Amino acid sequence: MRPHTRTRFRTRFRTRTVAATAVVCALSVALAGCSGTTKDDAKDDAANAKEDAQNAKADPDAPLKKGLKLAFLPKQINNPYEKIVDEAGIKAAEEYDGEAKEVGPSDAKASSQVSYINTLVQQRQDAILIAANDPNAVCGPLKQAMKQDIKVVAYDSDTSKDCRQLFINQASSEDIGRSLVQHTAEQLGHKGQIAILSATQNATNQNAWIEFMKDELKKPAYKDMKLVKTAYGDDDDQKSFQETQGLLKAYPKLKAIISPTTVGIAAAARYIGGSSYKGKVVLNGLGTPNQMRKYVKNGTVEQFSLWDPEKLGYLASYAAAALASGQITGKEGERFKAGELGERTVGKDGEVILGPPTVFDKKNIDDFDF
Incomplete structure (x- = not known):
């Protein structure tokens, strides 16, 4: 299946002054050749982003912001299970007047999600929700997203812990x-x-x-x-x-x-x-x-x-909205309201658990439709 989006969005662009860029490049050419960041620069950026997150203060009484832009990035776009999760999260965004969409690759290779993250950063999404194919391959662009104050929420499959603020885990x-x-x-x-x-x-x-x-x-x-x-x-x-x-x-x-x-x-x-x-x-x-x-x-x-994949997507959507609205920062012990799922608590390493899995057999399978 072709990568596609579930909901269409306005794309916001930041204007940049070409002359200013040229001046910066000219001033820095002697030191860095104007060729991009070094590994040390990247480490410094990651450390600064992490420090900023640790110093951020939550305001549990802050209202959810209107018009939040969220993007779900599944392991692969044609995975039936993740389609259920993402569509539920997209629908949940309507409850708090947010806008959400789904984008992603048609394969589940380790690096296949990277280009999508870069595009979402350029689009200035308020939050990126990702089910990672690889915990490390996506870290670089996700850290760049956090550096630009784009919130990152992993769901279903986690990234490395320093590459996101929250992980919405379906169960322990x-x-x-x-x-x-x-x-x-x-x-x-x-x-x-x-x-x-x-x-x-x-x-x-x-x-x-x-x-x-x-x-x-x-x-x-x-x-x-x-x-x-x-x-x-x-x-x-x-x-x-x-x-x-x-x-x-x-x-x-x-x-x-x-x-x-x-x-x-x-x-x-x-x-x-x-x-x-x-x-x-x-x-x-x-x-x-x-x-x-x-x-x-x-x-x-x-x-x-x-577990119920619709509830997983619903919880992830509300968690991202709470994060982007400043109600939580991802620190252990913080609490937020997840719509009809009620109040939830952020656990160790920014983990939020949906609940225990359900066992299906002949006796109960017709009681469920997903």
Whole structure:
């Protein structure tokens, strides 16, 4: 799918005097050659931006500003899950008279989001909300955004902590990782080989969950379970499908696949559901009810987990608005109101948690529509 925007915006331009730029360049040419910033300059800029953020004071009584311009930058524009998140955030902006849009790449490569960040900075957005494909690849332009007083909120998948003010986490990373192993183990009777089908190798949220999965597997209760491989489908449907096929062929004794990505679990379910592995190999992970409903009902998948992606986008939108309005700065202990979700508290390292994930199965899957 082509990158596109959900809502059209006015673009504000800053006027710059050519003569003034020439004078600055002439004065600095002897020292820097007028060729841009050095690594030391970039470090100084980052340090100054961080110091400014730390010294900023929150005004919890400040009203949300009218006409705030927000931009959601997902991992990839054609990801069904992130489309739900972003559209909910865009709709939430209407509640506080803000304007929001979605832009992004069609692939989930580490550097694919950089050009979009640069464009959003030029457009002078009030806040950039990003689900990072890589925690470090986007840091340079995000720091430049913060330096220009553009607020940065990570959601779903975090950046490095010094590259944003807030991270809106769908649930505790530890709870997600450990619960996926616990649920799968119960289905297996705590015995057998398992594999993980992840998204991209650099996805912050995926890697955090996988680390907690591995740590959970070290417990005595899982001594008869073995993680044989972590495969990467790059949040691409066809590649995830092929990786599932490859795992099952490479490990004939494989008893379960855990896929903590909505694209991966749907692709894996499609392969397993149409093969002789149906009913023999357990598939668990994170998915949306609408994409997984048929696989639950036909017996391919017994259960899977997720949080409400609409609430995640809604919370991220209000958090960005509170940040851009000066109600919060991202410091631990600050509180803000998130519309119908009520008051929320900023935790350690600027993290705001939506809540625990929901387990979906035959009993409750028809109660949800997303």
